[in-house]
Every structure is written in C-alpha cells, then in structure tokens.
Amino acid sequence: MSPQPHAQPATPSPPAGQAAHALAARIDAALPQTQCTRCGYPDCAAYAQAIAFEGVPINQCPPGGAEGVARLAALTGQPVRPLSAEHGLEAPRTLAVIDENWCIGCTLCIKVCPTDAIVGANKRMHTVIEPHCTGCELCIPVCPVDCITLEPVSGQATGWAAWGPDLAAHARQRYAVHQARTALAAPEPLDEEEAAAPGDATVAPASTADTAAQARKAAIAAAMARARAQRAGTLR
Numbered sequence: 241m242s243p244q245p246h247a248q249p250a251t252p253s254p255p256a257g258q259a260a261h262a263l264a265a266r267i268d269a270a271l272p273q274t275q276c277t278r279c280g281y282p283d284c285a286a287y288a289q290a291i292a293f294e295g296v297p298i299n300q301c302p303p304g305g306a307e308g309v310a311r312l313a314a315l316t317g318q319p320v321r322p323l324s325a326e327h328g329l330e331a332p333r334t335l336a337v338i339d340e341n342w343c344i345g346c347t348l349c350i351k352v353c354p355t356d357a358i359v360g361a362n363k364r365m366h367t368v369i370e371p372h373c374t375g376c377e378l379c380i381p382v383c384p385v386d387c388i389t390l391e392p393v394s395g396q397a398t399g400w401a402a403w404g405p406d407l408a409a410h411a412r413q414r415y416a417v418h419q420a421r422t423a424l425a426a427p428e429p430l431d432e433e434e435a436a437a438p439g440d441a442t443v444a445p446a447s448t449a450d451t452a453a454q455a456r457k458a459a460i461a462a463a464m465a466r467a468r469a470q471r472a473g474t475l476r
Contacts (some may be wrong), residue, residue: 263315264292270311272303272403273411275354276376278328283354283415291316302328303375305399333402334375334390340365342387349379349388355414356421374411 268288279300281287290296291312298312299321306323313320323330336357338349345363350356357373360366379388394402 260292264289266315267291267312270304270308270315271301271408272308272374272400273408273415274303274374274376275411275415276303276374276378278302278377280327284412291318297321297324299324300327302330303333303399303403305330305401307400311400330398332392332396332398333394333407334377335370335373335393336368336375336377336379337389337391338366338368339387339389340367342385344385344387346384348382348384352378352382354378354418355411356418357414371410372414 264285265288268285271284271288273284275283277283279287281290284301287296287301291298295318298316298318299309301308301312302323304311309323310320312318336349338358343360343365345360345365347360347362347366349366350358350360354376355372355374357369358366358379359369375390375393377390380390
C-alpha cells in the first residue's frame with residue numbers, strides 16, 4: 241500500500257455567544273494594535289472578532305509576525321501557519337516621516353491616521369508625533385506629493401520583538417481616543433421624516449457639500465502644481 245498523505249490539522253469550530261466575545265477580547269489584546277488594515281479588516285478589533293466568531297485564519301497580521309501567529313494559535317486552537325504573504329511580510333517597526341519641504345498641507349494624511357499621530361492645518365506644514373505613530377502605512381497612499389516615507393526604528397527586531405505590550409497598549413488607547421473624536425465629528429443621520437422631505441431640504445446640503453469638495457480638490461491640485469514646480473526648480 242502506498243503511504244497515506246499527512247492530514248492537515250483541523251481548524252476548530254469557533255465558539256458562540258459570550259465565549260466568542262471573551263475570545264475576541266483576548267485575541268484583540270494579543271494583536272499589536274497598529275490598526276494598519278493589512279489583515280483585510282478595518283481595525284485590530286474587527287480582525288479579532290472575525291477570528292473568534294468566524295474562524296478566519298490567524299496568519300493575516302504582518303506587524304505581529306510569526307510570534308503573533310503563535311500567540312493567536314495558543315488562544316484559538318488553530319494550527320500555527322506561516323504568515324500570509326498576501327497580507328504582507330514581517331518587518332521592523334517603522335515611523336512615518338514627512339518631508340516638510342514638500343508638504344502642501346492637504347490634511348489627507350491627518351484624516352487617515354488611526355492614532356492622530358500627524359498634526360498640522362490646512363495649507364500648513366504637517367509633522368508626525370513619533371511616540372504616537374504605529375507605522376501603519378495608511379498615510380503613504382493618500383499623500384498627493386509623495387512626501388511621506390517610512391523609516392525603520394527597531395533595528396533588526398521584527399514582529400512582536402519590535403513592539404511589546406507597552407507600545408501596543410499606547411496605540412490601542414490612542415485609537416480609542418481617535419474613534420471617540422471622529423464619532424463626535426460625524427454628522428448625525430437624517431431621521432425618516434427628514435430623509436423623506438422633498439425639495440430644497442435635501443438638495444441644499446448636498447449641493448453645499450459638493451461645492452466644498454470641488455473647492456478642496458481645486459486647492460489640492462493647485463498646491464500640487466506649486467510643489468511640482470518648486471521641486472523641478474531645485475532638481476535643475
């Protein structure tokens with residue numbers, strides 16, 4: 241008889257009810273709290289809930305690295321797997337650095353930072369508050385003039401070796417404050433009567449919002465043009 245192939249270890253079924261909520265909290269506490277979304281979920285808590293309630297794989301957190309996978313395996317009973325390359329690679333912890341000579345003050349990076357680690361004002365230079373930056377990389381793609389870079393700050397240490405519980409706790413607290421602030425700033429949804437009201441009651445706010453958005457786009461485009469012209473002049 242030919243030898244039978246080794247069976248892959250079975251993934252345990254996720255718990256239900258209060259047990260799943262408790263497991264999700266323990267998983268969230270074992271994540272590095274970068275809120276980077278590379279796992280495919282909007283934040284670390286959402287990924288923790290997906291693992292606890294749906295049994296999604298535990299190898300989708302690049303900042304946690306191999307040690308993070310092992311920690312989650314111990315909590316969930318899922319087998320230890322290599323880190324998913326689809327979601328990213330384990331690497332040293334990084335810090336976002338803004339080249340203040342090229343920053344146009346568009347505030348786009350400020351809006352996406354999950355820990356409010358970037359400060360500045362519209363059309364004014366922005367800067368990163370180093371202790372609050374998680375290296376999440378979310379500010380990189382939104383910068384219209386590519387003036388943000390990521391600098392390694394943990395030497396050769398990667399994954400949890402580059403983080404530690406104190407940094408994770410600080411990042412988690414900063415994200416909680418960010419969520420509370422953005423929730424207060426969000427417009428209240430219309431009730432049924434307001435949503436159903438005809439005429440100018442619904443058209444005017446939308447028109448005002450569209451005008452503001454167009455003005456903002458024009459201002460950013462103009463700032464980008466100035467930045468390109470300035471950069472071209474210095475490169476000659």
